[in-house]
Amino acid sequence: MKKVYLLSFALCAFAFTGIAQVEQTDDIEAYDLGDISPQSFQWRTWSGDENTPEEGQVTTDQANSGSQSMVIGPGNAGPQDQLFLTAFQPSSGIYTVAWEMYVPSGHEGFFNVQGEITTPQEGSFLLTDHYFNPNNQTPGQGQDPDANFTWTFPHDTWFNVTIYFDLDAKTYELIVDGDVAIPAGTPFNDLTAPYLGGVDFFAPSEFSYYFIDDVVAGVGQLSTDEFSEAVFSVYPNPVKNVLNIESAAAVSSVTIYDVLGKAVLSAQPDAISPKIDMSGLSSGAYLVQVTIDGTSKTVKVIK
Numbered sequence: 001m002k003k004v005y006l007l008s009f010a011l012c013a014f015a016f017t018g019i020a021q022v023e024q025t026d027d028i029e030a031y032d033l034g035d036i037s038p039q040s041f042q043w044r045t046w047s048g049d050e051n052t053p054e055e056g057q058v059t060t061d062q063a064n065s066g067s068q069s070m071v072i073g074p075g076n077a078g079p080q081d082q083l084f085l086t087a088f089q090p091s092s093g094i095y096t097v098a099w100e101m102y103v104p105s106g107h108e109g110f111f112n113v114q115g116e117i118t119t120p121q122e123g124s125f126l127l128t129d130h131y132f133n134p135n136n137q138t139p140g141q142g143q144d145p146d147a148n149f150t151w152t153f154p155h156d157t158w159f160n161v162t163i164y165f166d167l168d169a170k171t172y173e174l175i176v177d178g179d180v181a182i183p184a185g186t187p188f189n190d191l192t193a194p195y196l197g198g199v200d201f202f203a204p205s206e207f208s209y210y211f212i213d214d215v216v217a218g219v220g221q222l223s224t225d226e227f228s229e230a231v232f233s234v235y236p237n238p239v240k241n242v243l244n245i246e247s248a249a250a251v252s253s254v255t256i257y258d259v260l261g262k263a264v265l266s267a268q269p270d271a272i273s274p275k276i277d278m279s280g281l282s283s284g285a286y287l288v289q290v291t292i293d294g295t296s297k298t299v300k301v302i303k
Helices: 224-229
Strands: 021-026 043-045 057-059 069-072 081-085 094-102 109-114 125-132 141-143 150-152 158-166 171-176 179-187 198-202 210-219 232-235 242-247 253-258 263-267 275-277 285-292 295-302
Touching (some): 069 198, 150 171
Parallel strands (some): 021 295
Antiparallel strands (some): 021 210, 043 081, 057 069, 081 198, 109 125, 109 198, 125 141, 171 179, 242 275, 253 263, 285 295
16 A cells, blocks of 8 residues: 655644645545545544544545545445645634535535544534535535525536635635635634644535545635646655656746755756656655745655
């Protein structure tokens, strides 16, 4: 089984400045089929235990990009309760989390947003539950628990879900399929949540069945262009000598930092899918910052 090493929570103090910056992406392509959380530090179950019925499953049944996505729902021993974790646990400023979602006809999708992350998770609902066709009672309609807000979404096709958080004002805006679903300035459910911990993808009923792909998180109000421009993958990880960066667009620069934040290697490949020679670096953990069209993403690499 591949083990994908990404940003560790111990490195949460290490950050880069910028008005808008992608910090995390996951297109679900680097994993083997099956339980997702043992394969990446970006994912964990509600309990914190791996290889349990809570696990979201990596599948080839649907994909927004590539050939794989994560599925929550029928055919798996549930209920699934899978968290996507923010690597830097932001507590101030503007922050964006977005993903692509697919809900088959006759089924429901779901998410909420967690504040403080504990093990096991006790619940710190920064944002309350958000449903897409709850209990298969309102096909094509999403809503919060009391239907104070409702929105439309398409079944049987991929659509984008974007949340803009104002962590200082403790408000948010939800965009679904390009339209405002919940307006900017809507208060958090939990005004005492100390930080943005992650998104919870849960199976609340027998009708729950949906797919998640191309998750993006970062500082500022990220645009759709910034989501796509910064998507790339690195391999092998751990790396021995040469790190391959697979990208759809040209990589303008690569800077490698040690865990103390000191730059130890830099390159300006200005090429699609460049190779970076790391043979001169000693064994250990590194943060690799890749910039594509002015947008940066940082991943952790083990050598």
